[in-house]
Amino acid sequence: MSDLVAKYAALQSLVREIAEETSDAYDDETVVQLAITHETAVRQLQSAGNRRILEVSDRDAHRAVGCVTVTEFLQTKLRVTQPKKRLKEVQALEPMHAMTGEKLPPVCPHTARELAAGSIGPDHVHAVLDVMAKIPTAIEPEHRALAEQTLAEFATALTPKEIAAAGVRILAHLDPDGRLTDDRDRARNRKLSLGCQDSQLMSKLTATLDPITRALFDVVLAKWAAPGMNNPDDDQSPRGDGSEISSDVLREAADRDCRSQSQRNHDALKALLDAAVNGGLLGRSHRGLPPQIIVSITDAQLREHAGVARTATGSDLPISNVVKLAATAQTHLAVFSDVTNEPLFFGRSRRLASQAQRLMAFARYKGCSKDDCPTPFAHTEMHHAEQDWADGGLTDSPHLAPACGPHNRAVGTEPHQWTTEKITDGPDKGRYGWRRNTDPPHALRANQLHRIDELLERYRNPPDAVPALSRRFDITWPRVHLHPAA
Incomplete structure (x- = not known):
């Protein structure tokens, strides 16, 4: 049997040797x-890596390293950096197993062959897959296969942008009158994606709208964007x-409008x-929180009107925007301390956390408490971290x-599961950490992804050089919640 582990070790050694070499003499x-x-x-290697990922998925081997999902x-x-996009590539280029167990050929065999040969790269692959996703389901399988073969051949000579242009011609040839495209195809291709915030905290919104959504949006823009x-x-x-605005008022406002x-x-x-x-369209509650903008900031940020606040849904807001939101809202303060009127201790009288408890947890964690989990707080559940409710x-x-749903369900006594315990010292003291059920046990790890500002402050000012953390405010638009720091 081939020793794959030894071969990968030799590959890493060879890569290090190549990296240390220069081509000056050539x-x-x-x-x-x-x-x-x-x-x-x-x-x-990208092609071979896809095969390794599929092997991990087929065997659920990701659980061996403490990961709940392949993603x-x-x-x-x-x-x-884009796990869903990589999994889409694996599913299209690698032989997958059918429900009955037999192995099926790749969905895009010619594209897989070219990637394995190194003649195309991942960007070419996804350009081909984007075109293939637009082919109507009514197209005969042999025509679909021929289109994939043609696109794979084009990919060896064209750029990804040119592949998209060639795909338009292929789609026009396959369905010249557009009569084969049906509601299933339109439903399959509908999407709306909100990109990450950039350095200016701006976000890019991209969408492919089905005809009805487009028509509805046109109606909205005709009035609201006049x-x-x-x-x-x-x-x-x-x-x-x-x-209810008079035409004169609207005309005067339009004359002052310099927007594009x-x-x-x-x-x-x-x-x-x-x-x-x-x-009130969103109702009164979402996962125990009011469906409003909820942020957590410090009193120093309020005084200085500087910094960035994190919302419960994982977005970042400049403090100037937070102050503007609070100033235009019907502001209400509730002190989360000994004088609060809401009970924060329920014992065994109820299983679900109250809104006040969830707000307190948001101020303390900002998101899922499992280390390295990027799920924002608004998409988490309240985990009985000291002892499960059933116990x-x-x-x-x-x-x-x-804890997000997958990680909340990953806590248990099995070897592949996790245990949560309260951290008793260090900068994360008082928060719950996670560790896998291994022997010997690993160290408890807290999630730092949602508290980058605290990490930066910690590096700028070592613990022995700064006073205790200032009090932290939780602001819910249009209500503002104030409580002592975690």
Whole structure:
């Protein structure tokens, strides 16, 4: 049997040797060829890596390293930045097992062959997959296979952008009149993605809308994004749909409006979301929290009007925006300390945490308490971290910690499961940490992903050089909650 472990060890050793070498002694033609050979090898390894990922998934081997899902394994152990995109690549290029157990050929065999040969890269692969996803389901399988073969051949010579352009021609050839595309195809391709915040805390929204959604959005924009409507730079601008505003007022507001159409579209969407959040459309509660903007900041940030606040849904807000939200809301303060009127200790009288307890947990953790889990607080459950409810655990604030659904269910006594315990010293003292059920046990680990600002402050000011953490405020728009620091 081939010793795959030894071969990978030899590969790592060889990679280190190659990295230490220079091409100074070679002529230009050889230097160019070395670069081509290197890139080809990287692509071939990507193909082999897909096979390794599939093997981990087929055997549920990710549980051996403490990962609840394959996606978590890609994120935390392989450090793949877009795990869902990588899994899509694996599913299209690798032989998968059918429900009955037999192994099926790859969905895109020619694209898989070219990646394995190193003649195309991951960007080419996803350009091909994007085109294939748009082919109507009514197209005959042999025509679909021919389209994939053609795209794979194009990919060896074209850029990903050019592959997309070629895909348009192929789709036009397969369905020239657009009569084969049906509601199933449109439903399959609908999507809306909200990108990560950039250095300016701005986010990119991309969407593929089905016909009805597009028609509805057009109606909204026709009214809410009309010139003069919902202009954040104009205090006299009509808000909402402007149905009760006189034509003279709207015309004057339109004359003052210097926004582009795309900016008006943005402001219309913002006004629409504001109406939904503060108009009661979202109901009274979501996972025990009010469906409103909830942030946690310090009194120093309030004094200095500087810094960034983290919301319960995982977004970042400049403090200036937080102050603006609080100033325009019906502000209410509730002190979470000994004088609070809401009970924070329920013992065995109830299993589910109260809203006050969830707000306290948000201020303390900001998100899932499992180390390396990126799930924001609004998508977590309250985990009985000291002792499970079924085993007699108490629904008291000191015994609760937020955990996403998969990690909450991963706690147990089995070797592949996790244990949660309260950390008794260090900067995370008082928070719950996680460790796998191993022998000997690993150290408790707290989640730092949601408290980057605290980490930065810790590095700037060592613990022995700073006073105790200041009191922390929880602001819920339109209500503001104040409590002592965690």
